[in-house]
Amino acid sequence: MSTTLPRPGASSRLSWSALRDWRPEISSEALILLSSIFFAVLCNGLFWRNAMATNPGNGLFALSLFTLLVGVHALLFGLLVWRWNAKVLLSVLFITTAFAVHYMSSFNVYLDADMLRNVLATDHKESGELMTAALILPLLGYGVLPTALLWRLRIRRRSLGRTFLWRGVFLLGVVLVTAAGAMASFQNISSLMRNHREVRYLATPVNYLIALKQNLSSASPIKHQPKQPIGTDAQATPRAAGSKPRLLVLVVGETVRAQNWGLNGYARQTTPELAQTGAINFPDMHACGSSTEVSLPCMFSPYGRHDYDEKAIRNHQSLLHVLEHAGISTLWRDNQSGCKGVCDGLQIERLDDATLPGLCANGRCMDEILINDLAAQVRAKPGDRVVVLHQLGNHGPSYFERYPAQFRQFAPTCDTADLGKCSREQIVNSYDNAIRYTDHFLSRTIASLREMGDYDTAMIYLSDHGESLGEKGLYLHGMPYAIAPEEQTRVPLLMWFSPGFAADRGLDLQCLRQRTQQRADQDNLFPSVLGLMQVRTSVYDRSRDLFADCTTQS
Known part of the structure; x- marks a missing residue:
């Protein structure tokens, strides 16, 4: 066989x-x-x-x-x-x-x-x-x-x-x-x-x-629905003859949490330059959401978190449109991913693709790009103006790319977007360095406003939401709002006013400093800006205006 x-x-x-x-x-x-x-x-x-x-x-x-x-x-x-x-x-x-x-x-x-x-x-x-x-x-x-x-x-x-x-x-x-x-x-x-x-x-x-x-x-932005008008009855209060035009710069921060903000008593001084400006800091400020997609439309809306209606917020115009109705020109300068519908139909300047040497590289720009040529952009239109500067800020997970090398104050740092390769200490160090750069950027913005002697100037800085840095095993942001930890919902709020702006507006800064001891939230932004710029409209809510009890003029 x-x-x-x-x-x-x-x-x-x-x-x-x-x-x-x-x-x-x-x-x-x-x-x-x-x-x-x-x-x-x-x-x-x-x-x-x-x-x-x-x-x-x-x-x-x-x-x-x-x-x-x-x-x-x-x-x-x-x-x-x-x-x-x-x-x-x-x-x-x-x-x-x-x-x-x-x-x-x-x-x-x-x-x-x-x-x-x-x-x-x-x-x-x-x-x-x-x-x-x-x-x-x-x-x-x-x-x-x-x-x-x-x-x-x-x-x-x-x-x-x-x-x-x-x-x-x-x-x-x-x-x-x-x-x-x-x-x-x-x-x-x-x-x-x-x-x-x-x-x-x-x-x-x-x-x-x-x-x-x-x-x-729903009224999701991916549906690109046209905005319904609000505040079409808006009117600016007449000014005295010879008054300087007012310039309000709203800086929308990105992913900065209150817990790491130096002016709030953080163990590290992450805001040394702002501490020298005399700016007014609100330590108990709360966001409308835990992500940009929620917070940004919400803070510029009259509906806000107090009467939260996502459909109404996304379907209606924003604070900027009301200002335009009142004859106050607006400008949105963006170093991020857009205005999320807040500036639809209004003037927007995208700077995230700029190529300015020293500030831009590899398709990203440092936030100082937002104040480059700012004065010229403001003076391009006469009268009162409101300009929004939308930062890249502390957008994660690449915190190490949000600040120039000279701001690497806290080390060792996490120099990768893969946070799993870094210790929590490295992640926090990189995050704090990014805040330290925001401190510098805001201080430079204030310095630029001081130099614009032909305007009465003011600045309001408000971060959109916070960030988790490993607490309870959580990183980044975007938790459902009902269970979002405080690290994602407590944010910094800072204000600065030139002497001319405060005097012309009748603003009692000592009164405002006392007001900082009370809780505030992003719902205050809409009526506070209208009140500050003296815009009369039916959508103004005096009870939420942070300045209402600290001004001698209505």
């Missing part, structure tokens, strides 16, 4: 051939179920950690959560995924979820409608800073590999009638099993949903799919 042995290399060729020809057939319902299990088990580490922390070691609770998480995704996919679109749609979900898993786990991000809006509004410069080497493994494991396997499958063909019959049976089965799983630990599940509702923003990918639907059905 003879035996024929395979030639060397034949076995490996057969294995490769078998792998190449591997094209299993699967029903669309089985594909949906397997995808739902994949997402529930492998892509929801942050969800599981937070949810199980409420009932540690409870196996029945874990089983109920698993059933619920798989069931929710299976129901959603059962409505969206069909044979004709399954591979394309699931491929997009795999890749998108890979990004979501990486950033959620790296920074403890909660993906609600506001956070997704931030993502959708992110420009290429911001997104480029987030594309670090740490993304490679999650993208391969959660995105590329399952996508490659998906495209090896053959999805079973059925007649139209059998397709709907099987899908109906599948959905009914999912509903029954999911309900049974939830009932198995109903008390714990209901307690989780009642007391820790924010956990639902961690269930991926259902979190960003729901957030996308909310953005598409």
